[in-house]
Amino acid sequence: MNNDSWIIVADDVPAGSLSLIARGLGGRVTAVVVGSRERAEAAAVTGVDEVIWYAANEEIPVEAWTECIAKAAEKARPRVILAANMPMARVFVGAAAARLGAAVTSSVMAVMLEEGRVIVKRSVAEGRAVEVLEAEGFVAGMIIEGAEEEEASSVSAKITAVTDYMPENNIKVEATHVETGSADLSSAERVVSVGAGIGSKDKIELVRQLADAFHAEISCSLPLCDNYRWFDHSRVVGSSTQRISPRIYLAVGISGQPQHMMGVRGARTIIAVNNDPEAPIFGKCNYGIIGDLNKILPVLTTALAKI
């Protein structure tokens, strides 16, 4: 068996972490990209050896390429297939893994080869433990959210456009609706998030000023949408709403309940500001200030504006 790997990119998330983990196997890394030329070019500078690009257009949903990619995987037989935990990329992992007869897992932190076996480290129990798994054959999986990213490489891998396959014709796009005014938190590098600890609606202005100074998007916990109606649903982060992976997540007045924190497991750095020293978030953040939000936020806004 070879020690080559595929990373599948079908959503607009950085592919650097996928490439970094896949390179741990020591073999050739191929990025299989479905989507725009821009997406293929972004993948090409993540340290992969080559890019195979399936061009998708507005009328054909990405999933129409599933059978093509499954067949390609069956032909190329990569030892490991990885993707981000995103809706479209995962579909390709499922199809390719079924075709190869791969062992499948999620929350992958690292892969390596040892005496012909693939060793996978993955996070379990909501990050409370790490499992080390072994597989004799093929492996497929989704990587952990918030995995380490690398700076883009100065070398761009060759991009080969696939032209001799046709997508499936049983699924078509009827309409695409872009919600204007909705938050696009999925790609935000910086997010300031507010919870019920903010106290009152008029204090939200302090959070907006902080977010503006920090060039950050704003998100909130579920009660601020469903209970208080202070934000629309596109701003809610949590296990049952949307999960995000910003580089910096600044939580203001958020207690740190598991349902909310599941939504930001992918954040690289979590900073918390809360007046309750017993708030669970102080056990889950990287940095924190314990104190009165009304006094701290204006000072923090001024300081972050200078960064």
Place this chain on the structure above:
Amino acid sequence: MKSVVVFKWAIDPRDIRVNADGSVDWSAVSPWVGDDDYLAVQVACSASGQEGEVTGLTLAGGDVAFAAARGAQRTVAIEGLPATADAMTVAKALAEAIHSFGDVDVVVIGDSAWEPSVPVMLGGLLGWTTVMAVDEAKFEGGKLHVTRRFGTGTQELCVSGPIVLGVAAKREEENKPGMRAVITARKKPVTTIQADELMKESVPAFTLHSTHLPEATPSRLFDGEDPDGAVSQLVQALQADGVF
């Protein structure tokens, strides 16, 4: 249309016990109703249309009236699959059960944050078109129309042929069935299938080598009694650690 809705199939990771030495105790886990399960039943009912049929499929024992109380006509429960079964084994058992039902047009499953591999593996093993992040599905004009989240908005798809839909609920269930509906649901037919009848072939699986605790990332906390001092310390720490 004939639909199958998979419910009460994923284990809650909060039930997994981690000991101080990094060993993991799975003894308390069992398949549980997920946050998305109620929406999966709604979508299955809508996708089937008024003349359609919905079958609930679960890995759980005990009270399995969840789907029946929300519109499914019958329930099939797979018995004998260990709660600690890996994603491929779970998906394989579900796929084999669905194959045994005969002609099925739509399978709906909660796109569980607890186990993101199973829904897509189910689609892969069935060999059907698979779409995740689905909000709703309707059977109209002889075709299935699916709405899924797409970027910051939504996308409407038209699908023919069998399909697997992974749904993710945005909010908690608002109109839970009352006790009368649940009691009525318990009278609907429930069939059990033994897992070893379904799993004739072995599935590719991992071997557990070891477990350990994650590397600790202690929080650096600053006393906000002096806001200027605390903010200054925070910013210095962030800059020194290269966070910006």
